[in-house]
Amino acid sequence: xxxxxxxxxxxxxxxxxxxxxxxxxxxxxxxxxxxxxxxxxxxxxxxxxxxxxxxxxxxxxxxxxxxxxxxxxxxxxxxxxxxxxxxxxxxxxxxxxxxxxxxxxxxxxxxxxxxxxxxxxxxxxxxxxxxxxxxxxxxxxxxxxxxxxxxxxxxxxxxxxxxxxxxxxxxxxxxxxxxxxxxxxxxxxxxxxxxxxxxxxxxxxxxxxxxxxxxxxxxxxxxxxxxxxxxxxxxxxxxxxxxxxxxxxxxxxxx
Amino acid sequence: xxxxxxxxxxxxxxxxxxxxxxxxxxxxxxxxxxxxxxxxxxxxxxxxxxxxxxxxxxxxxxxxxxxxxxxxxxxxxxxxxxxxxxxxxxxxxxxxxxxxxxxxxxxxxxxxxxxxxxxxxxxxxxxxxxxxxxxxxxxxxxxxxxxxxxxxxxxxxxxxxxxxxxxxxxxxxxxxxxxxxxxxxxxxxxxxxxxxxxxxxxxxxxxxxxxxxxxxxxxxxxxxxxxxxxxxxxxxxxxxxxxxxxxxxxxxxxxxxxxxxxxxxxxxxx
Numbered sequence: 001x002x003x004x005x006x007x008x009x010x011x012x013x014x015x016x017x018x019x020x021x022x023x024x025x026x027x028x029x030x031x032x033x034x035x036x037x038x039x040x041x042x043x044x045x046x047x048x049x050x051x052x053x054x055x056x057x058x059x060x061x062x063x064x065x066x067x068x069x070x071x072x073x074x075x076x077x078x079x080x081x082x083x084x085x086x087x088x089x090x091x092x093x094x095x096x097x098x099x100x101x102x103x104x105x106x107x108x109x110x111x112x113x114x115x116x117x118x119x120x121x122x123x124x125x126x127x128x129x130x131x132x133x134x135x136x137x138x139x140x141x142x143x144x145x146x147x148x149x150x151x152x153x154x155x156x157x158x159x160x161x162x163x164x165x166x167x168x169x170x171x172x173x174x175x176x177x178x179x180x181x182x183x184x185x186x187x188x189x190x191x192x193x194x195x196x197x198x199x200x201x202x203x204x205x206x207x208x209x210x211x212x213x214x215x216x217x218x219x220x221x222x223x224x225x226x227x228x229x230x231x232x233x234x235x236x237x238x239x240x241x242x243x244x245x246x247x248x249x250x251x252x253x254x255x
Numbered sequence: 256x257x258x259x260x261x262x263x264x265x266x267x268x269x270x271x272x273x274x275x276x277x278x279x280x281x282x283x284x285x286x287x288x289x290x291x292x293x294x295x296x297x298x299x300x301x302x303x304x305x306x307x308x309x310x311x312x313x314x315x316x317x318x319x320x321x322x323x324x325x326x327x328x329x330x331x332x333x334x335x336x337x338x339x340x341x342x343x344x345x346x347x348x349x350x351x352x353x354x355x356x357x358x359x360x361x362x363x364x365x366x367x368x369x370x371x372x373x374x375x376x377x378x379x380x381x382x383x384x385x386x387x388x389x390x391x392x393x394x395x396x397x398x399x400x401x402x403x404x405x406x407x408x409x410x411x412x413x414x415x416x417x418x419x420x421x422x423x424x425x426x427x428x429x430x431x432x433x434x435x436x437x438x439x440x441x442x443x444x445x446x447x448x449x450x451x452x453x454x455x456x457x458x459x460x461x462x463x464x465x466x467x468x469x470x471x472x473x474x475x476x477x478x479x480x481x482x483x484x485x486x487x488x489x490x491x492x493x494x495x496x497x498x499x500x501x502x503x504x505x506x507x508x509x510x511x512x513x514x515x516x517x518x519x520x521x522x523x524x525x
Contacts, residue, residue, distance in 0.1 A: 056415050076415040083408060087283045088462045097405055098416070121463075141416065 007034040009072055009145045009177045010055055014064035017050050024050040026201045028064070032145065035171055037178040039188045042198035043220065048181040049079065051198065052149055055179065072145060075138025077131070079149040079181075089122050091133050098140040108136040112166060127154035131163065139170070146170070148180040152187075160184050164191035185221070259375055260484065263494065266377040267480035269385040270438045270450070273392045275473030277434050278455035279465065280427060283407050287452055288338060289326070292345035293435050294447035296322040298352030300436070301369055305359055312384050312436045319432030322348055372443030372495030374484065381440050388433045395426055396469075403427060404465055441480075442495040449499045454479065457506040475505050 012030040016023070025047040032038045040048045053059040054066050056076060068074075083089060091114075095105045109115045114132035117125045125133065131151055138146055151167075152160040164187050171178055182188040189195070189208040197203040197217050204214040211217050281290050297315045304314030322344055329340045356364055368376070396403070402423045405413035414420050435447060442450050454476040455468065462468035483498025490497075 053411075056411070058411055058414060074415060076412055078409060078412055081409050081412070084283050084285070086456075086459055087407070088459065088464055088468055089408075090463065093464050094408075097401055097408070099401070 009033060009069050010179065011067045012051075012055065012064070013067075015051070015054060015061050015066060016063035017047070017054055017059055018062045023200060025054070025198075028198075028202060030055075030196060032177045032179050034144075034177055035175050036194060037167065037171055037180070037192045038194045038196065039192040040179070040181045040196050040198055041183070041185065041188065042203070046198045047200050048198055049149055052147055052179065052181060056147060069144070073141055073143045075141045075143030075146045075176075077134045077138050077146070077148040077151055079153065081130075081134065083122050085123055090119055091122060091125065092118050094122055094133065095137055095140060098137050104140055105136075108139045109133070111139060111170070112136045128156070128159045128163075131155060132166075135166075139174075143174075143176055145177045145179065148178070150181050150183060152182070152184055157187075160187050164188065167191060259377075260488065262377050262379065262382060263374045263484050264481060266382045266385050267374055267441050267484060267498065268477045269382065269389050270434070270441050271454070271476030271480045272473050273389045273430075273434050274438060274450050275454055275458075275471075275476050276396050276469035277392070277430055278451035278453075278472055278476075279458075279469045280403065280407065281448070281451045282455045282459070283465075287448055288341050288345075290431065290435070290448040290451055292326070292341045292348070293319045293322060293431055294444045295345040296348035296352070297435055297439055297444055297447075298369060299348050299355060300352075301364065301439075302352050302355035302359065305364060306355065312388075312439075315436035315439060316429075316432045318348070319435055320429060323428040323432065368443070369439065370443050370445050371493060372439070372441050372446065374441045374494045374498075375487070377440050381437075385437045388437045392430050392433055395430060399423060399426060400466070442498060446495055446499050449502065450476065453499070453502040453506050457502070457509045460509050460512070475502065479505060 008031055010030070010032040012028055015025055015028040015030075017025040028047075028051060030038070030051070040051060042048050050059060054061055055068075056074065057066075083094075091109070092105060095108065106115065106118070109118055109132075112132040112135045114129055114136060117129050117133065122130070122133070131154075135146075135148075135151070138148075146167075148167075152163050155163060167178060167180070168191050170176070180188075189212060192208055194205065195208050195211040196205045197211055197214075197220060199220055203220050204211055204216045206214070281287055296318050300315035300318035301311050303309075303318065304311035307314070326337075326340060326344060329335070329344075330337060356366065365373075402413070402418045403426075405416065405418050406420050406423045406427075410420050413423075434451075438447060438450060454472040457475050458468045458471035462471055479498050479502035482501035484494055486492065486497045486501065487494035
């Protein structure tokens with residue numbers, strides 16, 4: 001990677017993660033800098049969630065390094081969070097568990113546009129409101145880096161566009177880096193600085209317009225569907241000519 | 256009031272106070288079968304305690320912790336689902352306990368009192384154990400309340416936010432071991448889990464926060480102990496079972512309570 005480290009929040013080099021005999025990630029390099037939005041895309045089982053978990057320190061690398069800037073504060077928005085119906089928990093109480101006071105909670109919820117749900121039970125708010133609540137919780141930690149795993153899963157298309165615009169506003173206002181996993185190709189492309197297309201190894205990377213023009217990306221996602229709003233279909237049984245593992249199955253564990 | 260009734264009430268209330276919040280974790284984390292397993296393994300603790308001429312309560316705590324740790328180790332294998340592992344551990348430890356009890360030559364242990372509890376035979380020495388264990392349990396719950404809730408809600412999120420997840424889970428197991436050891440005298444092995452689960456389930460509908468649910472579960476548990484001991488004296492029926500029947504009646508009452516009249520939570524539903 002570049003010798004310069006100024007403003008770099010996360011530096012991943014040569015990362016290998018295996019689950020038993022299954023290689024989930026092979027020789028991954030990745031950097032996330034201040035005020036940069038980095039998006040991971042790739043088919044199911046391509047290692048997106050594993051890469052995020054390695055950055056968060058939830059998975060130990062089998063090889064390679066994950067370096068975080070010293071005393072980096074991370075705000076994490078998990079892919080899903082199931083709260084049992086038997087636990088009485090309002091949005092306010094849930095946010096208080098982050099260790100924040102009342103004022104901070106009101107402000108964080110207002111910042112993500114979810115102030116109205118503050119006294120509702122967590123089990124009775126919509127998918128979009130829930131994602132915003134999780135984001136507000138991450139913001140309460142005053143993060144230098146936001147890590148989001150499929151933040152718009154279960155959110156309708158209009159809501160998705162709004163969510164990405166919100167992420168960009170937060171990045172500008174709070175000057176934090178953003179690392180996110182996404183399936184929503186089109187929406188993500190408009191709201192991201194760097195795209196990493198994963199299929200256990202790095203398929204291709206770069207600015208969104210470079211990646212969408214890359215033959216590896218187009219073959220991985222079976223495009224040209226990327227330019228339409230239609231759901232894309234990806235091909236699992238494609239063949240790779242570059243080095244790295246050729247993925248014939250997709251049994252990678254999803255966290 | 257007779258001295259043994261006073262002891263029964265004091266001991267029973269001490270157990271109900273700690274069973275309330277811990278029972279909430281059983282309900283939230285869906286650990287009822289885990290509690291059942293620990294309760295079953297308590298018989299092995301009793302037999303070992305008598306064999307080694309050590310404190311029976313301490314032996315129960317040690318065996319419950321050992322069973323918890325074996326479960327954690329077995330779960331790492333990922334070959335068998337947790338309910339299968341619990342089914343093995345619960346009945347293997349119960350069977351081992353029965354076999355070990357048969358080896359006790361000098362002492363005949365009263366199996367019935369351990370299976371069903373014998374709250375009216377509780378001694379002041381037992382009550383010291385109940386309140387010492389209870390004070391430790393409540394202290395750790397208050398100290399670690401936020402961490403315990405975070406680990407219950409989402410372990411990865413808790414870990415990223417700096418909660419020592421493994422240590423917190425270990426503390427929770429220790430608390431279960433302590434409560435099962437001290438509650439043994441009250442309701443016995445077979446009815447143990449009911450004392451944890453039923454008051455917590457009854458408290459759910461009238462609680463809007465986890466803390467309120469924990470406190471309300473304690474209150475319902477204490478009421479059940481009082482009604483159970485009194486009912487047992489009035490009708491000459493087993494006290495442990497009567498306590499569980501009283502708790503069950505409280506639970507049924509909360510289920511039948513008309514919507515809209517029952518607290519803020521029910522009001523929100525309408």
